[in-house]
Amino acid sequence: MSSSTLTRTVATGLAAALSAAALSAAMLGLAGSAHAQAGPVSCDASGASRFTPGVQAAPQPVAVTYVGDDRACQDPGGAFTSARITANFRNVTLSCLASYPGPVSGSGSGTVHWSNGEQSEVDLTLENSTLNSASVTGTVREGPFAGQRFTGKFATDLAAGAFKCSFGAPVGGVSSADFTGSYTVG
Missing domain, CATH: 1.20.5 (Single alpha-helices involved in coiled-coils or other helix-helix interfaces)
Structure with a gap:
């Protein structure tokens, strides 16, 4: 050659x-x-919430942890069929009385665990809480949808722990309750 x-x-x-x-x-x-x-992905949410210390009749700051179940998602792109959410908030002033007049807000972080094994790390703000419902917003910090918006509405069933709330400190208040809701990422 x-x-x-x-x-x-x-x-x-x-x-x-x-x-x-x-x-x-x-x-x-x-x-x-x-x-x-x-386009955005919307998911259902349910699971368990934990309160430390337990929520009582008198307002006090608590740490709130949400551990979600795997639930269905609607994804126009088809990449994410389900997800579960976990989140942690600190210094959220809560009371299990519906008449608590103060604003309930706080900040924290969360993780959306997607069905394909990926995770989105989210900076979260608890913006508005009325009775047992809360609105949460945030920005995805890392993973799928990085830099995009997170919005959610969640309801926590504090009434199931009415006995613990009524008797407060001697029984530790309401330390856990189920939650439901939905959220959108993107």
Whole structure:
């Protein structure tokens, strides 16, 4: 093989390899951004909430932890069929009396555990809580939907612990209750 034929063969092979690499990179870029273009994902939520110390009749700051069950999601892109949410809030002033007049707010963090094994880490704000319902907003910090908005509405069944709330400190207040709700990411 002559040196000019060898040079052409190497150049042709190199051009083909570069074209394949460019095509692969473009496809990876499209795959990474395709879901962001598909639209928001909405999911149902349910699970258990824990309060430390327990919620009592008198308002007091508590730490709130939510541990969700795997629930169905509606995803226009089809990538996420279900998810579960976990979240932690600190210094949320709560009372199990419906007449508590103060605003209930707080901040924390959460994780959406997607059905495909990925996770979205979210900075959360508890914006409004009335009776047993709360509105939560936030921004996805890491993972799928990074930089996009999180919104949710959740209801916690404090009435199931009415006895513990009524007797307060001697029984520790309401330390756990079920929650339900829904949230949207994206």
